Amino acid sequence: MADVFDVAEAVLRRCGPMDTFRLQKLVYYAQACHLARHPTPLFGSPIKAWANGPVVPSLYHAHKGAFSVASVGGNPLRLSEAEQESVALALRLYGGHDSTWLVNQTHSEPPWVEARKGVPPGANASPGIDTESMRAYYSTILNDPEIDALLGEVESDGLTADEVRKRYSA
Numbered sequence: 001m002a003d004v005f006d007v008a009e010a011v012l013r014r015c016g017p018m019d020t021f022r023l024q025k026l027v028y029y030a031q032a033c034h035l036a037r038h039p040t041p042l043f044g045s046p047i048k049a050w051a052n053g054p055v056v057p058s059l060y061h062a063h064k065g066a067f068s069v070a071s072v073g074g075n076p077l078r079l080s081e082a083e084q085e086s087v088a089l090a091l092r093l094y095g096g097h098d099s100t101w102l103v104n105q106t107h108s109e110p111p112w113v114e115a116r117k118g119v120p121p122g123a124n125a126s127p128g129i130d131t132e133s134m135r136a137y138y139s140t141i142l143n144d145p146e147i148d149a150l151l152g153e154v155e156s157d158g159l160t161a162d163e164v165r166k167r168y169s170a
Contacts, residue, residue: 002083004045004056007031009074010087014095017070020063021052021099025106028054028129029094032111034086035135036142042086049115049126053106089142110137 004027011026012018018026034042047054063069079087094102106112111133119126 001040002043002079003074004043004059005062005072005074006076006078007043007074007083007087008059008072010076010079010084011091011095012069012071013076014087014091017068019068019099020060020066022097022102023063023069023072024055024059025053025099025102026090026094027056027059028106029090029102030087031131032134032138033089033093033142034083035131036138037086037089038082041131042083047129048124049112049119049129050124051122053103054112054129055124 007030008023008027011023011030015026028047031042031047043056045056045058047056059072062072076084076087094105097105111129114133115126115129
């Protein structure tokens with residue numbers, strides 16, 4: 001199992017410096033992609049359903065107070081091939097979006113919505129987003145043979161994640 005800082009560092013090295021909201025959401029989606037395709041989580045750190053979307057508190061405390069981050073001190077070379085593939089898949093599907101789009105997207109998906117039940121708007125307190133809830137939801141999206149074929153096209157044809165989504169949702 002990977003360390004969340006190694007996953008975050010892999011995201012940053014592939015995408016470059018980014019705002020912390022975007023980093024948190026891309027790390028969340030890397031976990032989602034891994035859970036959809038593997039029996040164990042990508043990383044063991046809990047994910048909370050904070051007001052602005054999913055957040056890994058340990059990662060948050062490492063960049064707290066910063067708007068943008070270029071490194072979190074992790075080592076992406078520690079990731080296994082399967083873990084690297086999960087990060088790559090998340091970035092192919094979600095990496096082309098800004099933090100506002102990613103926040104809105106996570107707010108529309110059942111794992112975050114379910115975890116926020118009973119939490120006052122704006123509050124960051126939550127029991128956390130259950131990995132089994134993530135697995136159940138994202139495996140319905142990411143284990144479809146059609147998306148596998150389209151993701152193969154991303155690699156071979158250079159399609160963007162938006163083009164993949166448009167084709168998949170048509």
